[in-house]
Structure formats: C-alpha cells, structure tokens
Amino acid sequence: MTDIRFRSDIAVELVDHMGGDSSIVRAARVSSGTAGTPEKDRGLLNMLARDRHGSPFESVILQFRVEAPLFVAREWFRHRVSSFNETSGRYTVLEPEFYVPQGDRPLRQIGKPGAYRFQEGPYEQKVRVKAAHERVARWAWDEYTSMIEGGVAREVARDVLPLTTYTSFFWTVNLRSAMNFLSLRWAHEKSTVPTFPLHEIQQGAMKVEEHAQKVAPIAMEMFSKHGRVAP
C-alpha cells in the first residue's frame, strides 16, 4: 500500500530574485535626473507608494517555488501579471501528497458572499472534516495508481484526484504585481481595502511577504504604510 502523506502547509521558497529598493529608486530617478542620499531615497520610495507611481516597483523580480494543494494553486494562477510553470500531471506520476485542514483552520462560514466571517467549529466537526479529507484522498489515490498500473495514461488517471492534491509551481512576479497579490490575498490589519481571502492562500501570501521584505524592505514598509494598496 502506498504511503500517502498528509500536510497542511503552503510552502513558499524564494529561488531567485533581481533588484531591491535601490533598483526601484534608480528607475524612478531617470525621470528627474536627480541624485539621492539614503534619506532622500527613503522619501522617494514613500512618495512612489503613496502617490501610486507604480512602474518603478516593477524593477524588482521575485521567483518563488510554491507547493500548495490544487484548490489554492487555481486561485494563485488567477494573477495574470506574472508567470507560472507547474509540475505536469501528464508527464509525471504525481506525488501522493494531500491537504488536510489543521485544527486551527476555521470551519464555519457566517454571513453573505463577499463578506463571510469564519468561526473555528466544534471538535466533532474537526474530526469529521479531517476523516473525510483523508478517506477521499486514499480512495482516489488507490484508483489513480491502479489505473496507471493497468496501463491508463497519466493524463486520464489523474482526473480522479481531488482538489486537495498537492502541486508545485514556479511563480515569477514583479514587486508591483506581488503587492497586488498581497493586497488581495491577505486580510491584513493595516489594509485600507477590505478583502476576504481563502485561509490557505493567505498562509502562502504571508510567506511571500516575508521574502519580499528581505529583498526590498523599504518598498514593502511603504506598501504597508500606505494602506497595502498596489501602487
């Protein structure tokens, strides 16, 4: 019997990047031809974020490797101003890795579409949800592997796998577009624009932001300072 793995995390690794705060400043200064000091550069980044002078933020490029269940990946892929390369279920046999909600994942949905609030849910519900995820994953994986062993093409056999199946992809995105992603996928306390993201994609967004902060710390500080709206 295959050793099925269950996990609940969204893994986000920064594999490469180009530029940082100084590249944004350099790109912006071409328009005025002025020279800067560290203090003036900080002021410039503040102004660019505040007044939504967005294009200089495109000078920073981030490339991530993400591991996430399919239901998270499909939301991530909606961010068109970026590039994706995903593991193929046609060319490779997929890994037996499936998402299962952790105990702290809110389970009860209250309110109306676009403005839901979530509550934790009772213990019995947690047990039921976890068992259902695990049962379906095991059943689907058995069918998947038995079809492949029986000579069925991988691209057909994979059809039975659930949305909880993990996939992995490379995501290449400039900082301006990453800020747009962060503004939509993290209901941050400093955000001036309301958003109601999926719990799991928000876990991924938090990790994206952690990496972006290391690459362009002042730009990310100004993004937060000015309401977490993409410039």
Ligand SMILES: Cc1cc2nc3c(=O)[nH]c(=O)nc-3n(C[C@H](O)[C@H](O)[C@H](O)COP(=O)(O)OP(=O)(O)OC[C@H]3O[C@@H](n4cnc5c(N)ncnc54)[C@H](O)[C@@H]3O)c2cc1C
């Ligand atoms: C909480 C939440 C709920 C959602 N619910 C749904 C849902 O129920 N159904 C659903 O289908 N989607 C849903 N979405 C996806 C959403 O509609 C966007 O597709 C997704 O958030 C990507 O945002 P974006 O278009 O700003 O990003 P990108 O595609 O990266 O685009 C970045 C920016 O470029 C500009 N842009 C890109 N393409 C165009 C274009 N064709 N025309 C004009 N301007 C463009 C826009 O300014 C855009 O903000 C939801 C998103 C969130 C955050």
